Amino acid sequence: MKTKNVDLGLLIVRIGVGLLMLFHGISKLSGGLGFIQGMLEAKGLPGFIAYGVIVGEVLAPLAILVGFRTRIAALIYAFNMVVAVLMVHAAQFFTMSEQGGWALELIGLYFLGAIALFFTGAGKYAASSTNTWD
Template sequence: MKKNIDLGLLVLRISIGLLMLLHGISKLIHGIGFIEGMLEGMGMPGFVAYGVIVGEVIAPLAILIGFKTRIASAIYAFNCFVAILMVHSKDLLSLNEHGGWGVELLGLYLLGAVALVFTGAGKYALSQKSKWD
């Protein structure tokens, strides 16, 4: 079988884009009050919580369609990193009862996004001419 890197990148984009977008849609439907509360508890202004909409809705949509994929993936990765620090830091060095890393789902999202920062979207993308593609 002939390898197809561009098709592999499309599968990666669909995987991490769609799966994170579902988290973002949930936040659009149910609100981000719990994130505002966490931020305020850390001494930060609550409005910073709206950044989750950028990281979990706008960036995943851009990744899915292949628009400015490298910058969208950097934003997405930053969102994952912040989520790990804010919500899952206690699990960072732990394994769950089945041997999985305590933050493995977010770790997969984070590392998938970092891979796209380095590779870009491939040829099956809306935009391909910018250094951010």
């Protein structure tokens, strides 16, 4: 008899989506947010919005990794990916990479992984699984 282990699959998705984005967030924390603040200000937006990167690329991935309020964390994460495309990668949206794939395939995978977690939740291998946002 075949058995499915959806919860283990969700854990693996959470580790992939959470850990890989966490590296981006840590890089921005260690390098500073000045670059992002400059981009925002150049577009006429207040520079303090750059601190949203900490929420979208550090706090939300950590919540996804441990499985705490995974659905809301995944929604924040997905929103962060939309902002990243609009702020930095909009010109690449309809382009192909040199290797023949979509130029934004990594961002696309991050976004779709987060959306999947928004709809599924964290599964049973999570810090919390009883709240609506888990």
